[in-house]
Amino acid sequence: MEVLLGLLTIEPMSGYDLGQLIRESIRHFWNESYGQIYPNLKQLAAGGFITGKIEKQKGKPDRQIYSITKKGRERLMRWLEVEPQPEIPRNELLLKIFFGAQAGPGTLRNYLERMLENERAALQQFGFIEREISKNTQYPDAPYWQIALRFGQIEVEAHVRWAEETLAVLQKLSRVKQTPQGSRKEKPHAGE
Amino acid sequence: MEVLLGLLTIEPMSGYDLGQLIRESIRHFWNESYGQIYPNLKQLAAGGFITGKIEKQKGKPDRQIYSITKKGRERLMRWLEVEPQPEIPRNELLLKIFFGAQAGPGTLRNYLERMLENERAALQQFGFIEREISKNTQYPDAPYWQIALRFGQIEVEAHVRWAEETLAVLQKLSRVKQTPQGSRKEKPHAGE
DNA sequence: GGGTGCATGTAATGGGTTACATGATTCT
DNA sequence: AGAATCATGTAACCCATTACATGCACCC
Numbered sequence A, B: 001m002e003v004l005l006g007l008l009t010i011e012p013m014s015g016y017d018l019g020q021l022i023r024e025s026i027r028h029f030w031n032e033s034y035g036q037i038y039p040n041l042k043q044l045a046a047g048g049f050i051t052g053k054i055e056k057q058k059g060k061p062d063r064q065i066y067s068i069t070k071k072g073r074e075r076l077m078r079w080l081e082v083e084p085q086p087e088i089p090r091n092e093l094l095l096k097i098f099f100g101a102q103a104g105p106g107t108l109r110n111y112l113e114r115m116l117e118n119e120r121a122a123l124q125q126f127g128f129i130e131r132e133i134s135k136n137t138q139y140p141d142a143p144y145w146q147i148a149l150r151f152g153q154i155e156v157e158a159h160v161r162w163a164e165e166t167l168a169v170l171q172k173l174s175r176v177k178q179t180p181q182g183s184r185k186e187k188p189h190a191g192e
Numbered sequence C: 001g002g003g004t005g006c007a008t009g010t011a012a013t014g015g016g017t018t019a020c021a022t023g024a025t026t027c028t
Numbered sequence D: 001a002g003a004a005t006c007a008t009g010t011a012a013c014c015c016a017t018t019a020c021a022t023g024c025a026c027c028c
Helices: A002-008 A015-026 A034-046 A070-081 A092-098 A105-135 A142-178 B002-008 B015-026 B034-046 B070-081 B092-098 B105-135 B142-178
Strands: A050-055 A063-068 B050-055 B063-068
Touching: A002 A015, A002 A034, A002 A050, A002 A063, A002 A070, A002 B092, A015 A034, A015 A063, A015 A105, A034 A050, A034 A063, A063 A070, A092 A105, A092 B002, A092 B142, A105 A142, A142 B092, A142 B142, B002 B015, B002 B034, B002 B050, B002 B063, B002 B070, B015 B034, B015 B063, B015 B105, B034 B050, B034 B063, B063 B070, B092 B105, B105 B142
Parallel strands: none
Antiparallel strands: A050 A063, B050 B063
């Protein structure tokens, strides 16, 4: 809800634009689906927090361009003043690793390789975003965008380090499991 | 749902125990509320994935102790084989920082200080968990628990570094804002 | 001709938190 | 006396994703 308000302080936009912008620039810490965006915009408009103007296009469908109102800015402010409480992320990968002894190291290694791919792709995306920000230094928010981006970079680097370290640990674990005295109740897994 | 199954492979437990265990050991990457745990246990029991035995206690209410069944283990296995897809966390703090120019650096600094407190508390909690794990090396899952814990440690360290760096950046930003030519449309904020 | 992008929207479904209710014991 | 802990459970509610629907234009 308030994301939309916040993004509309940058410039007036349509719901579609908002969706694009979200997945291009803040997806690494916030996401909204269109199933969320459009109804929320309607609500915000009904409450007088934003106003919409229809923009006609040839060939393409009409666009509803929304602008934030004074009332909207006030609402955004009030929300910004509320201290964000830490939220517990749900990390399915970690959960599966936690029960790793059931799955065996082979499966986990695949998951980690895939994770590394994703994280490296994210790093590239960050590079792209960084260039976008430095093109738009005229906006007063630009330094803050940079800070949010930096969070993503630092976190992803940490993830990469962890994943690499973990792959090494798993290697050792499967070597230990292969030694004769290491096998107790465990059923031997096919392959490594 | 499957967390419960997974945790019950460690040993038979009650819903209450599961809740305790979750918040003591895996809260940093997974959480379930009792409003979720109890109904899920009922469902799992109805499906034959776990079985419950009533344990009577004097003075205290009866406990339903659940054990995982063979069918339950199979279900857990199938779930473990499904590749976890990356999930986008929602970080309200980052979102508020992203719109930082609206709120001003003072508010953000408070949020960051609070965040640092939380992260440091988490580090301490991790120390506690680490000691618990090293007491329970007889479990075959122990190395995997260690890996999951390591993730938390590395991530939290990264967060701390980012927060400290960001506090320094904000300091600079508010100094720049104070210089005469830097003030355009911005209302001056009380205190720095 | 078929897929993709633009653009908006709704409905079904699933997930999860919060708040409430109960009731006994133990601690302060 | 009152609060907290143990222990289980339900109901209301909010939020979010997914899938579906429409319709035109452009490209291969």
